[in-house]
Amino acid sequence: MNVSQGVVHPVEAPPRLQTEGAGNMLLPRVRMKDLQGMPGTVGGVFLRFSQLLFAVVALSVMATITDFASVTAFCYLVAATGLQSMWSLALAIVDIYALLIGRHLQNYRAVSLFSVGDGVTSTLTFAAACASAGITVLIGNDLGACANDHCTRYETAIAMAFLSWFTALPSFLFNFWSLASR
């Protein structure tokens, strides 16, 4: 499957970049092809690495707590951040590859796949973070049962999961916007 389009053009005709693939349209249409944060851009790689970093930190903090498995929501948080980190790592590799060979990832099928994947993984991460936050607030504030330092670690992991979702959201919105604006 050809998922990329070349960006190398003769320097004599830069305006053609914008009308490329536009058929009989006379007006050059402003495309979001080169906006930072899209797949295959430096901004996109930065977003992917941010997601990966926050998800891995959340996973690592959860791994230091021995008895997290007694609460379903915390198991779900571990699973969701694990999935998020794998997805972000895979997409970061794809983005870096696209950057290295100097091509854009603008194929409709590829962008659709990225968009759906980003939507699903970010929603799962957000849901897990919310469920875990609800339980941590219940234990800490409502019941006042934060005897040891577990609460702080849970809060750190949840904050990292929220940050991972927060950096995954622009990736989803950019992909969805790019899908709609073609």
Add this chain to the structure above:
Amino acid sequence: MNVSQGVVHPVEAPPRLQTEGAGNMLLPRVRMKDLQGMPGTVGGVFLRFSQLLFAVVALSVMATITDFASVTAFCYLVAATGLQSMWSLALAIVDIYALLIGRHLQNYRAVSLFSVGDGVTSTLTFAAACASAGITVLIGNDLGACANDHCTRYETAIAMAFLSWFTALPSFLFNFWSLASR
């Protein structure tokens, strides 16, 4: 602010509907103007009333539980479904008004406002439903402390909040798509 565009055209020239506002473009471009689910369509009104119904049912079920206020997440659920129902009611009224006077709601500012509002309210509803679901699973499955029928009522309210989010999501995606594809 003029937030609507007329849809009444002479019957002799129906193809003009698609090229309207397209400037010098020669190809008639497929617009999502009339897709059911967009603001100002019958599908849009149906989505709004579904959101409103589910949010109001969730709110009503929570109101029958006397001691929900002891848990922060349940208070948040009540607040979020209250906000969702008010937002959906307001947008349903706007949609019905647009239908009655036979105009589309396609102004850029209006669609941006609807899109941001839908994004915020649906995210809040989803977060509240997830947090409450985490606590209900903790009480019911992990601790096995569902002595009275409160758990069933909480589960009903949470399911209704999830359904409200699920019907708010298409509204957001349609608005966002419409914003990107103009």
